[in-house]
Amino acid sequence: MHRAARTTSVAFVLTSALVLTACGSSDGDSVAADEKQTLTVWAMGTEGEKLGDVAEKYQEANPNITVKVTPIGWDVAHQKLVAAAAAGKLPDIAQMGGSYMGEFAEMDVLEPVDTSVFAEKDFFPAAWKQGTIDGTTYGVPWYVDTRVLFYRTDLAEKAGITEAPATMAELQQAAKAFQDEAGTKWGLSIQPGGLDTVQSFYQFLYSAGGEIVNEDGKAVVNSPEAVRALENYGSYFKQGLSEKSVRPGYDVTKDFNAGSVPMFFGGPWIMTLLDENYPDIKGKWAVANVPTDKASVSMAGGSSLTISADSEHKAAAKEFIAYLTGAEGQADWYQRTSDLPANTGAWESGELATDPDLKVWRTQMETAKVSPTLPKWTEITSKVDAAIESVTQGKSSAKDALDKAQSEIEGLVE
Template sequence: MAPALTGCGTGAGGSKKITLVAAEYGDGKPANSSKRYWDSVARTFEGDHKGVKVSVEVYSWTEVDKKVADMVAAGNAPDIAQIGAYADFAAAGKLYSADQLLSVPTQADFIDSIAAAGEVHRMQYGLPFVSSTRLLFYNKTLFEKAGVLRAPQSWDELQAAASKLKDAGVKMPFGLPLGPEEAPAESLLWMLGAGGGYTDKNDDYVINSHENVQAFTWLRDELVGKKLTGSDPARTNRQDVFDAFCKGQVGMLNGHPSLMQQAEAGGIKYGMAPLPGISGKAKSTMGVADWLMAFKQNGHRKEIGQFLDFVYGTQTVLDFTTQYGLLPVTQSASDQMQKDGQNKKLLPFLEPLQNAVFYPANKTSWAKVSKTIKEKIGQAVQPGGDPMGVLSEIQTQAQSVESPH
């Protein structure tokens, strides 16, 4: 997607210009572009703050992270970036901390679980922008055909339901995308279901923990080994599974809010339920957040702070999340969404957010670890695969990039 650029000018009378580089959440149509949202926010803000101009650039997700990294490397950092990761910039001392920018009420309004995911050494540098959680989606028509009476609450029930779906001729009883697009997310969901995760309470990697090995051994033996995934998980991407679900070919899968719109467009009757865990409902789900961060380079701390306080206003947050089917990161917007009739469909995703577990995005090593997971984790669930061996290999690599050189 070609970048959409706008220069708002420096204005008369010595007004200050701050620059924002943001990611595109739209589907390529101008009416749905994030550019429209940010331009509207910038214009409203400028009306209230006569001495500040806001220049906005929006890029597709495939290029925005690299664009910002290149700008920073060239000594031309934007004042604000809205991208996927902040830890490298924070570790390099390039970012303002939240308490240097935001008013106390704005800081206090962040949902705790998400704010904590923005911390490096207990100092918040990543300002959450939007979030989402995951639920189990299932095809009601296929469940009825297979004689499955309700959504599974445990892994045993999930396996039993998948077996019935297979017997009823369903092409993909459970969609398991452990291919490169979504492997770190899908893996974390299963780890959490077994009581595991990527890191422990001390924020150390524990990728080859007993719980995680148990999760992948179960997947290998009970789903993949019994041919209940309909495809090789290591070669299956999330969008492939979403597309197949929307054609009525998938019985169950783990999904995020945008799958609702896609399924409805495909005429699929679907249900949603909490994620099953090893012996009952999983205690937590995965949360995903995208981040805002503010660079020190141009010294515009006061103006950036004013703009971000405005961005985190309740209605400004809801305008964005409502448009794209995402979850708000502030308590005030969450409360408003719960009162608001038009966002009822998102409420099942909102509730688990308080206890959601996020990627260890505060670690500068996470980008490399995530890449390794994408390349290797699918091997753990292959027939004859070695979950302990694969997870231990990823753990060893994680520790090597984590330790200072």
């Protein structure tokens, strides 16, 4: 499925911002919501493929509205959005990942969210924060994404593990027990290096109380908490509990199915993937919240829906977004895609309220932490990626690696 789209061409974004004009038409210049009109919508990945069906249903109830959905691959989404913004041709509604929001808000091409229509209290705190830059919200949360622990319950039984590890100390104990008692090749799959290694590290970093950049915009990646988190992370590789070399495009679910990897951190879409691709282990795995260090904190991801500042269909766009992000629309979207609802009201009934596995995801989202919406965030996290890899490969200590990252990141947040 979709996920973990990364921003690119940051320099081009900043250059483009210099030539963009200010925001376009105000709501007063927009076409009224009840007039006949066409809404253009860009959606990415699986969402782009599924949204057309929802749009057809919406059009039946709103015959004056034609919703034209353009599916776009995550691999080209950022490039297309930047080009459209520079040309003043963004669609009326665009799906945006959290890593995009700071850039496009800085470019002044997004319409601020109408808080008389969309209420912060209706959404998970991290989901709302993801679309908020300098106190102004530009995106309405559509779906949320976080990471929890997947583990093989049948192998846990062989290892003498009766409950999911509740603390970071218990996580490492379990990894050792899986190897020693259940005969697994590895204890825990975490990323050793390369692009986006930081996404594997967030669970350790945030749970230890560390951050990369704090709320004041100050680099703090070499804090004692962050150093301790990286020491913990690196210890899995030092002790042979995690694999030091993972090929590009590695699919952990294959080794999870085979039993060589008994634990890993993953997103919600993996539950569906495991059920569909590996029915033989159905009932032999479970999910659990991120083990506690100072707290149990995971990364927060997902997507928001934004309205172009130049759109002439803002009123109709608001109504369609309200339909997609309301509790009923979110519950329907979950059934279609398995995307976790951003609207907490959707979790109050049906499978979302009763399924024990889904309760794990909801609990994790309550404390999930969103990354700062900074224009240079991709460049910043690349420095952390390098620091992590230096430690996992035994080339430097956690303190030295993070001191180096700190000095590099300080120049990117000034």
